[in-house]
Amino acid sequence: MLKIILRWGDHMTRKIAVIGMGNVGATAAHYIVACGFADDLVLIDTREEKVQADATDFEDAMANLPYHTNITVNDYSQLKDTDVIISALGNIKLQDNKNDDRFAELPFTSKAVKSVAQKIKDSGFNGIIVDISNPVDVITSMYQEITGLPKKHVIGTGTLLDSSRMKRAVAKELGIDPRSVSGYNLGEHGNSQFTAWSTVRVLGHPITEIASQRNLDLNKLDKAAREGGFSVFHGKKYTNYGVATAAVRLANTVISDARTQLAVSNYREELDTYLSYPAIVGRDGIIEQGPA
Amino acid sequence: MLKIILRWGDHMTRKIAVIGMGNVGATAAHYIVACGFADDLVLIDTREEKVQADATDFEDAMANLPYHTNITVNDYSQLKDTDVIISALGNIKLQDNKNDDRFAELPFTSKAVKSVAQKIKDSGFNGIIVDISNPVDVITSMYQEITGLPKKHVIGTGTLLDSSRMKRAVAKELGIDPRSVSGYNLGEHGNSQFTAWSTVRVLGHPITEIASQRNLDLNKLDKAAREGGFSVFHGKKYTNYGVATAAVRLANTVISDARTQLAVSNYREELDTYLSYPAIVGRDGIIEQGPA
């Protein structure tokens, strides 16, 4: 049992930090501010003018918003009592339009992560890291190694986004709510993730059953799920809303200790690696793993 | 600077306790659960079956709600790291239908408060108390004395409700949004509170100006504000939505450190008493007093 000493009032808060204020990080921060999910929000980016601009822009929204959020900028010492850090480091411009390779960002991001993770460690942070940065399984692992945080306290959004894309594709085909599709995409987020069709259920039945009744082509659905993501990327040169929503949901699940089963990137001891697989997520991070 | 020792994870939360699960306390708890304002919610009532029934009823709502709230029942040890306690003790049945005297509940409530406040103190609670119980100025003072908490950390909802009733009456007369009426009701919540008309502005002008232009009778508006409250009480033998909403707003203002100016019952040194007067409210309770 880790003991920490807090000043009075430090415990009275939901405190979230977003590191990396590109398209994804700024969108996550906006979602948090707009819905009042955090009381204290720490924004960090090496581009001082950009992160300050976003902070002021959020503060310019405050008088027209119902919720109050206290925003601080580029102060790593704020991480000491932060509950969840959302890492959205990255440089989407490094991704090649032609092959959509999430590994293209690795050299850039891994260098940035080394520096950021060390500063997180030095701050005394002892909460949960939610990593969005790609390649997500590799970067999440780097965060864990450098910060030395318990493996269960470092999580990647992983295939939580791919799963919601699969639900979007299946739901659209059947004309139903994506929330009425259950199941998971698993594996390595990016090109080698896959829909675990055996886990997918819809209308209360295995999708395989429904598919044969209604002549659905699962390969076509799989393609629709993947290509949705690609078409977003090609249509605007980045993707932000889907992945930022997944990250904030993950942060909220941790903070409220909801103990929800989600497919996220978590450390799998049997493979000695981070990989997306269903896990129960709560205030203590990965509470329990699997089964798929 | 007060130092406290917390176990890991204890600081990752908005934790609110509601003491007294009558009509007002249960409504406040429901509002918190329905809108996801707290991560951890502590419910306390001497009627063990009633408070357990409300807790289970909230849990039966959870699968149809977007937010997750962890609920514990009748465990004073949970108050140790609670951020805000909402006290809704009282026995509305003791109020006389004829004279609407908020002092009628004093003997009952003051006895209950003595016991509850001592248990709060014994728990090691060091957050903010938001008291709804009537007569609110007296009871709030009792909470402060018995718990020994700093005076600025014990607050009563006071005329926050009367102010919103005044806004409702003025807004209705003018056919506008009650949020477009600013100003305060002050004094002792109950029969001797009064609308400080000099503070009331509407349509960007002093209400006195608007009143003379539009032939509004301020006495009639004052009566409409008061009688609204009475008619609620007479129509259902209690009032709950208005006051519970005021209390939860006050709790949220504290937790998010919004530093909002609100007319609430706060300790006035010059009078050595609790009384409703505008104050800036934030994470450290009453941050700054007045001016009216």
Add this chain to the structure above:
Amino acid sequence: MLKIILRWGDHMTRKIAVIGMGNVGATAAHYIVACGFADDLVLIDTREEKVQADATDFEDAMANLPYHTNITVNDYSQLKDTDVIISALGNIKLQDNKNDDRFAELPFTSKAVKSVAQKIKDSGFNGIIVDISNPVDVITSMYQEITGLPKKHVIGTGTLLDSSRMKRAVAKELGIDPRSVSGYNLGEHGNSQFTAWSTVRVLGHPITEIASQRNLDLNKLDKAAREGGFSVFHGKKYTNYGVATAAVRLANTVISDARTQLAVSNYREELDTYLSYPAIVGRDGIIEQGPA
């Protein structure tokens, strides 16, 4: 295709009516007001003073709430362009504490429904009715017959509540989020509803599998689900939060045309009766039935 003529502005709204302002109806109305789910809210009850008291109490909350709701009272003509009517008629005091028989209210409620349904019909209402009143399958059927609305436009909350109770019981046993339990309770809401264990999945697997791995006793879980409801009723002589949340979720599902699969009371042609069974719910009511 039904054509109606509206005045300008009539279509600019989410308009919900709640009929019956007892514990359940008032709680549903409060949830709608607190979360801003409706723009226009119509409240109807034969107890004129009670419904007026609740309306004023909601208006007294407005200045402390972020959302605006326009409230009208006991005006059936407002139903003409109402989107969803939530019926919460009933007299819980008629239920026998000993046998928890939802049919005990039938004579009282059926009489009230006859009168109310005729007035709904006379108003020109052509939206969706969400019925909570017990015995829910019988009363929902009565609403459909008297109003003459299409069968798919009259829905009862049915076992949506029982399903969430089952999820609460299963989730508590496993220490997980009730939202991570899928599956349905079916049948006649009340004493003859049952958990369709074959539909229940948790941790991505059939509960039967999990149960044998972890030595869960499904009969005990079934009992826990049922007894939760009973203990709520016995602990406070009514239940409101769980069922009101289910009803409002159903109304929101209709209004947003979410096309979510929910176990609700819907007309089953093969049995010529209303019964709870999974159905896709959207703006056109019951969009598609089953499979379980």
Add this chain to the structure above:
Amino acid sequence: MLKIILRWGDHMTRKIAVIGMGNVGATAAHYIVACGFADDLVLIDTREEKVQADATDFEDAMANLPYHTNITVNDYSQLKDTDVIISALGNIKLQDNKNDDRFAELPFTSKAVKSVAQKIKDSGFNGIIVDISNPVDVITSMYQEITGLPKKHVIGTGTLLDSSRMKRAVAKELGIDPRSVSGYNLGEHGNSQFTAWSTVRVLGHPITEIASQRNLDLNKLDKAAREGGFSVFHGKKYTNYGVATAAVRLANTVISDARTQLAVSNYREELDTYLSYPAIVGRDGIIEQGPA
């Protein structure tokens, strides 16, 4: 009184359209989707790939969001029964970094508005237009002229943003909630808007009084308000959160018929022009003008 004929179900919705999916329009759309403000959302942009990308990205978020929103893309016929159109046309790249001249976009935007406004008119749209596009007073006027909608049904966000920037600057100086600052910025949004200090009140008193007590320099505050906006623009080459929040608040105020007094661009008959001045905003657009 305008009469329109709707198909069944057409009135059951909050339906908002966002035209122009640049930084501002996309942010407004995201805010609407994230908070569930609309049931039906129409997205329109000449860049087919961009708007389709945003729509799919929103749909990829849906399974992780509590609210359901039906999204359609580039279909002007959807405007027929749309309640509020938010126009966010513009090309921020045309603004000169050096002089921050909102008129720099006029040639581009006015051409686009001519085409869009005609299509709006042809669709049969009879709701409210909320214009964000700059120069906002000129463009709002163009929308009104081309669509032929009643002047009160075409509104610009105008100095609603400048007012919230003033509140941010004043609040920061005093260490209080921007929502505890009341008052307005007026005039022509852009370089000739000004803080109407005589309308500004804080801590319940005229700011002029507070300023002299606390040695506040109003000129410095005015500069801080303006420069906040400039620093946002210079820091990221656009501003989006503040203005999108203002626009969505305006749309919500209309839809819920809140009748809130806001400083927005509205047609002033005495000057025969659109200008920002306080007005009561509700479902019928500008319900009442002034006083300041």
